[in-house]
Amino acid sequence: MLPPIDRPFTQSVTLRLPPVTFGAGSVGQVAEEARRVAASRVLVVTDPGVASSGVAGHVRDLLEAAGIATGVYDRVPAEPSVASVEVAFEAWRAGNYDAVVGVGGGSSLDTAKGISIRTANDGPVSRYFGVEQLPARGVPYILLPTTAGTGSEVTPSAIFDDTDRQLKAGIVSSRLMASAAIIDPDLTVSCPPHVTAAAGLDALTHALEAYVAVKANPMSDLYALEAVRLVGQHLRGAVARGTDRVARSGQLLASLYGGVTIVAAGTGLCHAMAYPLGSAYHVPHGVANALLLPAVMAYNLPADLTKFARLAEALGESVSGLSLRAAAERSVEAVRQLSRDVGLPGGLRAVGVPESALEGFVPGALSAARLITNNPRVPTAEGVLHAYRESW
Numbered sequence: 001m002l003p004p005i006d007r008p009f010t011q012s013v014t015l016r017l018p019p020v021t022f023g024a025g026s027v028g029q030v031a032e033e034a035r036r037v038a039a040s041r042v043l044v045v046t047d048p049g050v051a052s053s054g055v056a057g058h059v060r061d062l063l064e065a066a067g068i069a070t071g072v073y074d075r076v077p078a079e080p081s082v083a084s085v086e087v088a089f090e091a092w093r094a095g096n097y098d099a100v101v102g103v104g105g106g107s108s109l110d111t112a113k114g115i116s117i118r119t120a121n122d123g124p125v126s127r128y129f130g131v132e133q134l135p136a137r138g139v140p141y142i143l144l145p146t147t148a149g150t151g152s153e154v155t156p157s158a159i160f161d162d163t164d165r166q167l168k169a170g171i172v173s174s175r176l177m178a179s180a181a182i183i184d185p186d187l188t189v190s191c192p193p194h195v196t197a198a199a200g201l202d203a204l205t206h207a208l209e210a211y212v213a214v215k216a217n218p219m220s221d222l223y224a225l226e227a228v229r230l231v232g233q234h235l236r237g238a239v240a241r242g243t244d245r246v247a248r249s250g251q252l253l254a255s256l257y258g259g260v261t262i263v264a265a266g267t268g269l270c271h272a273m274a275y276p277l278g279s280a281y282h283v284p285h286g287v288a289n290a291l292l293l294p295a296v297m298a299y300n301l302p303a304d305l306t307k308f309a310r311l312a313e314a315l316g317e318s319v320s321g322l323s324l325r326a327a328a329e330r331s332v333e334a335v336r337q338l339s340r341d342v343g344l345p346g347g348l349r350a351v352g353v354p355e356s357a358l359e360g361f362v363p364g365a366l367s368a369a370r371l372i373t374n375n376p377r378v379p380t381a382e383g384v385l386h387a388y389r390e391s392w
């Protein structure tokens with residue numbers, strides 16, 4: 001029997017979320033939500049893959065059928081940059097729109113946020129990197145995820161690559177809140193297995209980092225542990241059988257709960273270490289997290305054995321009869337096994353990162369102050385380099 005966790009509210013917590021609609025068929029709400037924000041001419045923002053799957057077209061049809069005019073911008077790149085937001089904003093400017101609807105993975109949703117930011121603030125968006133640096137709220141935007149992972153539809157943040165400065169960073173602001181999040185598992189059915197796997201590990205990383213975070217609290221713990229349990233239960237099925245609606249639904253709920261945990265408690269060292277990989281080597285965000293997560297867990301484990309033991313349990317590990325430390329260590333192996341089972345690469349070397357580059361990532365990781373200060377163990381440069389090497 002694991003010891004109970006004493007979880008007092010030691011600080012005040014504000015849980016700001018957009019109106020959330022979750023469940024199969026929720027996409028049918030899109031026109032109603034658009035009307036609620038008085039949208040009459042909407043730009044649908046998506047990427048080429050989601051456009052060709054027909055999902056974005058379906059959303060447009062629903063809006064048009066309700067008498068709302070639409071245009072589409074379908075050239076969102078895999079990892080959006082400060083520059084790519086400017087290109088998308090030009091499409092907005094050309095069309096006399098009054099609202100944005102983002103349909104896709106985290107890249108499309110963050111680009112929709114970027115467009116909204118630019119409708120009320122000067123560019124480039126990199127000038128608003130950091131916490132509460134955004135002067136004004138932009139036009140309304142509605143977000144519909146087609147991958148289960150980023151939780152971007154509920155978070156008040158957007159991540160962009162500043163390619164000039166080789167820096168990937170986030171804009172976090174209470175002025176960055178979706179007008180509505182419409183979360184429909186049927187929209188994730190066409191998501192390919194490798195994207196499902198990477199996004200799934202991103203959701204797991206959100207929940208796991210928030211669960212052990214400095215800012216963790218009883219509210220975030222509730223969502224975090226359930227998100228971890230849902231990923232452990234459903235990710236393998238969602239990757240192996242894309243049309244399994246139970247697995248897709250469970251995984252998308254995990255992603256939503258992961259997003260809620262970001263809002264309630266934030267993430268930590270794994271995300272801080274992932275951003276330089278995305279910026280310098282274009283390692284997709286979910287893959288970067290998946291590759292780094294076991295080593296970061298091993299580094300953080302001494303800070304809270306009880307919580308890591310509970311994570312092992314949530315991932316389906318049997319911990320009865322084990323010492324607290326052995327139980328906690330099971331969580332690291334469970335995450336490694338999950339990554340293997342869903343076909344993610346075995347290490348940073350497998351995604352083209354040379355060993356000689358690892359040391360250069362350390363300052364960038366340690367500069368992400370809002371993540372570093374939220375990590376349960378104060379990271380040292382040596383500790384971070386060791387974790388990169390263990391992940392190579």
Ligand SMILES: [Fe+2]
Nearest residue numbers: 150202206285
């Ligand atoms: Fe993430």
